[in-house]
Amino acid sequence: MNSAYLYVRVSTDEQKRKGYSLPEQEDRLLRYCEQNNIEVKGIFREDYSAKNFNRPEWTKMLNIVKARKKKDQENILFLKWDRFSRNIEFAYQMIGILRDINVQAMAIDQPIDFKIPESTVMLAVYLAVPESENTRRALNTLTGMRRARKAGRCVSTAPKGYINLSHPDGRKYIAPKQPEASIMQWVFKELATGTHNAEQIRKMAKTKGFECERNNFWKIIRDPIYCGIIVVPPYEDEEMQFVKAQHEPIISEALFYEVQDVLNGNKKNTATNVAAKRLFRVP
Template sequence: MEEYAYEMIGLLRKYNTIPIAIDQPIDLSIPESTVMLAVYLSVPEAENSRRAMNTANGIRRAKQMGRFPGKAPLGYINMSGFDGRKIIVPKQPEANIIKWVFRQLAKNNNKIDHIRKIADAKGLKCSRSHFFRIIRNPAYCGLIAIKISSKEQQMVKGIHDPLISEVLFNEVQRIITRK
């Protein structure tokens, strides 16, 4: 972002226009003022980077505590607990339809897309790609995924009520991976 500010100042100088900042005036005719300009332009960028880092660390800490930060997955709804902390709780009728989906997938009698179409008719409105994310999401069995590296993740027991058991979730993962 800093480079865009310098580019804009260069354009303004080209047209003999002098930028004036009310809160931090700088006289650009003095060579040493460019040092102050560099500081003024880089401090907000550093603050934004620090804020982004703090936000990422906060999300990671929340996940490590078993909380589900962000928008609740389909079948859950975001709420505030008695202590004021954000939690996710099952939302009907979607939660029951998702339970049904996992039970049907575990039977391994029908194609995934056939089960998706029946779930859609029952009221589970989502795209095909979203459906595939749902059946792979460990949050439904009460687990929170924490990314460790690009290829590795850690699972933490969530504080939310699972819709299905870990055994059922793992069985469905085994079946859909083979399909």
């Protein structure tokens, strides 16, 4: 090996969980190249997930090695195979792409001699372990979020009108945030009258300082979280559940369901008649 491109990668959650850092990876790779008289042709620093190869720095590096005029043996170095990929299927595909252009991917802490047939077994292990870790972590996260929802807790980013807060013991919760909470109360009350349609009310709320895109506005006026109900989505053999929330509701359940009747057309909406009178100047 005479030369190599260095690839260092870390995602935000890995920095928090394992203390990975780009400078540390880079320093170790540079020392390895120095000790083995390897010319460093470039360093690519990635702050991105390894679930696939749609990563800015990886794409840039791949385009460079593809565009080289001489197709002599080239190398891409990284610390471990989990820096390369956390999806075994995509990893093998990328290894094949690199092989076609005479480029070899290598992990200095988990070296593989591709000339030895049995080495493919170790490669499979190195690639499978990170994917297994990701799958287990995702499952644990899902289980934890469902448990929290069943307990009536909001586990996502606070919706419009609320703010994310934490108890002294670290438990997170949401609480009404002013003036957005008052504007959301006004929005639901206006919708319940049926005098104006949802888009008109969204624009009226905007004049009050309430910024919300049309698609998101439709989602939030359908969300029972505002009347103190948490939705637990269906999963495997469990049906959808509606749980009484621990947070303070902004509106009553009666008002929320009244608004849903208007939106579903189960309650006469006078917005069309009002608009027609204005258009044709009907007294």
